[in-house]
Amino acid sequence: MLTNFMRYYVGKKELDSEKKLNLGEIFCKLEFDSTVIGAEIDGELQDFYFFPQDESKIKPIFVDSQKGLNLIRHSTAHILAEAVQATYPDTKVTIGPVIENGFYYDFYTDRTFTENDLEIFENKMQEIIDNQTSFVKEEISRDEALKLFGKMGEVFKEEIINDLDVKESISIYKQDGWFDLCRGPHIPNSKYIKSFKLLSVAGSYWRGDETRESLQRIYGTAFFNKKDLSSYLKTVEEAKKRDHRKLGKELDLFSINDDIGPGLVLWHPNGATIRNIIENYWREKHIETNYQIIYTPHIAKANLWETSGHLEFYSENMFSQMEIDTNKYQTKPMNCPFHIMIYKNGLKSYRDLPVKFAEIGTVYRYERSGVLHGLFRARGFTQDDAHIFCSLDQIEKEVSDVMDLTIEFLNKFGFSDYEIYVSTKPKKYVGSDDEWESATNSLKKSLDNKSLKYSIDDGGGAFYGPKIDLKIKDVLGRLWQCSTVQVDFNLPKRFDLEYISSNNQRLQPVMIHRAIFGSFERFFGILIEHYGGAFPTWLSPYQIRLLTVSDEQVDFANEVADNLKSNNLRVYLDLRNEKLGLKIRESEISKVPFIGIIGNNESENKTINIRRYGGEQIGEIKIDELVKLICGDTSKEVVS
C-alpha cells in the first residue's frame, strides 16, 4: 500500500513519511524552531520549497550561519528590486546575485540612480520587510513564463528563459504582489532581514558584455544583526583609511603624475628608502641562496619578441614599436627572453645546472586605462624576477627551495597566513604528457614535504606549464596574490635551449619562472595598507624623530643625531622653535616608530626621553641603549 514511503535524515534526527514532503514540512514535523531557514543537501543550499529524495541527508541551515546569510542576502536583493520598481515602474530588472560581502542587483533604466535614490529605496525596502512578507515559490511552464514576463516587457528575463535548458524547471518567487524569475533559494519570510544597507551605485553591462546594454548596479549588504553590519561597515572604513593612494600622499611615499603619464610611478625619498631596504634584503637573500644577480635592458628588437612568442600571444599588452635605425624595437613586458639570452651565451654542461638568474627588472605593460589603480595596477613596474634553468628531475628540489625562500620573505613582512594553489594541465598545452605529469608531481611533492596545504586548480595552468600560486592574507583578512612559481616547457623549445648531459647528449633544460613579491610597486602598495602606513622599525623611512624642547638643547641633539646616524639609523632632527606638543603631533602623524625628546633634563643627564609611536612611554635612556632599542626592535607592526 505504502508506495511513496520516504525516509529523511535531518541532522541527527530522522523522519519517516508516507508521502513526499518538502523541507518546510519536514522541519515542521520535526518541530524545528524558526531559526532554521533552509538546508544543505549534497552541498547545495535549498529552501523550504525543495523536495528531498528518499534517504536524503539534510543539513539544517540556521539563520545566523554564513550559509544562512547567503539566503538572507539573496532575498534582500529581491526586496531591493521590488522597491526600485515600486519607485520607478519603468525600470527593467535583470539579475541580483549574492557576492562575497553582500549582493547586487542590476537594473536597466534611462534614469541615473543617485545617493538620494538609495535612501528612498532603503526606506521602501524597510517597509516591505516590516510587513513580514513571505517568499512563495511557484513552478511555472516555459510558455507561461515567457508570456508572463513578455507581457511585463521584462526583456532580460525573457532572454534568460530562452537561454535556459529545456529540461530545467522554471520558478518564480512571489513576495506581496511582486515576483521575480528566480531559481532560489530564499528565506521563508522577510522578518529574518534584521539589518541591511545599500552601499553604492555603479555601471555594469548585461552579461558583462560591453557590447550589450549598460545597466546600473546597486550594491548592498545584509547581516543577521545590526552588530555584524556595523562591524562590516567599520572594516570598510578601515580599508578606506588604509588606502595606499591616500597614505602614499599623506606620508609622501610616491606619486603618479599626469604630466608623466598614468600608471607610471614616482618613488619619493620616503618610499624609495623603503624600497631600497627591501631591495637590499632581497639581494642579500638571493646571493645567499645561490642566485646570480643580473641586469638587462628595457628594450629589445622585435625579432626577440617574435621568437619568444610575445608578439603573437601578448602583443595587446605591449607598447607599440619604435624604429631605431632600420630595426624595430619594443619595450619589454617581461624579463625572461633576456635571461634566456644570457643562458645561451656559452654552452652549458649538466654540471652547471641549475642556473639561477635573478633580476630586479622593470617592465612595461599596456593596461586599459579603466583598470589602472595606484600601485596595484600600473603600466610600468619592477618585478623581483628569477629564472631557474634545470633538468626535469631537479624541479622538485628547486621548487622546494623557492618555497622556503618565499615563506621566509613573507614572514619577514608579517604575512603568516596564505592560500596556496597548484594549477594543472589545461586543454591547450605544449610539452609532453609525461613532462607535465612529472613536473606537476614535483610541485605537489615539494609542498607535501613541507606540509603546506594547497588546493588544486584543475586545468588552471598556463599553456606552457603547471604552476604554484600563493595568496597572502593581510591584517584586514584580504587576500593578495603575489608569489608565483611556474614551470615552462615552451620557451626552452622556442629558444632552442640546451645543455650537455653526462653521457654527452644535447638535452633541453626546463625553465622555472618565479617571483616572490610579484612587483615592487604592488607589494609596496600591499605593505602600505597592511601596516596602515605605520611601518615596522626596520622599514620605516625614519626610525626616530629627535625633538628639542628649546634652543638650549640644539648642540646635544646634534650630537645624538650624529651618533645614531653613524650607527646607520635613519634620524629626523626637529630643531624648530616650536612647542613640544606640536612637534609630537607632527611626529605621530608621520608615523615614525620612535620619538626622542631632548629637554634640559636630558641634555644634562646625557639621555634621550623615548616615546613610541602611539604614545607608549619608555623614558630616559642613554644613547647606546637607544641604538640597541632601535636596532633590536623587531615588532612586526606598529599599532595605528
Added chain:
RNA sequence: GCUGGCGUAGCUCAGAGGUAGAGCAGCUGAUUUGUAAUCAGCCGGUCGGGGGUUCAAGUCCCUUCGCCAGCUCCA
C-alpha cells in the same frame, strides 16, 4: 576601452551665470616652549586643457586629458 561620478591654492574642501573663498601647509615676525595644533601678518589661483553660448562663465554646451567607482562570484 565602456558606463556613471568628479577635476577650484602644495593638501582637504566651500562657491552652482554678476569683483575667486576657508582651514591646513609655506614665508616673515613675535614667543623659548616638557608629551597630539602659541599668536600675528604675508604669499599663494589663466577654477585640468582647448573651443563655444552670453553684455557677463568655476558655474551652461561641446571636445580633450586625468582621477574615482564599477564592468557575469549568472534567473
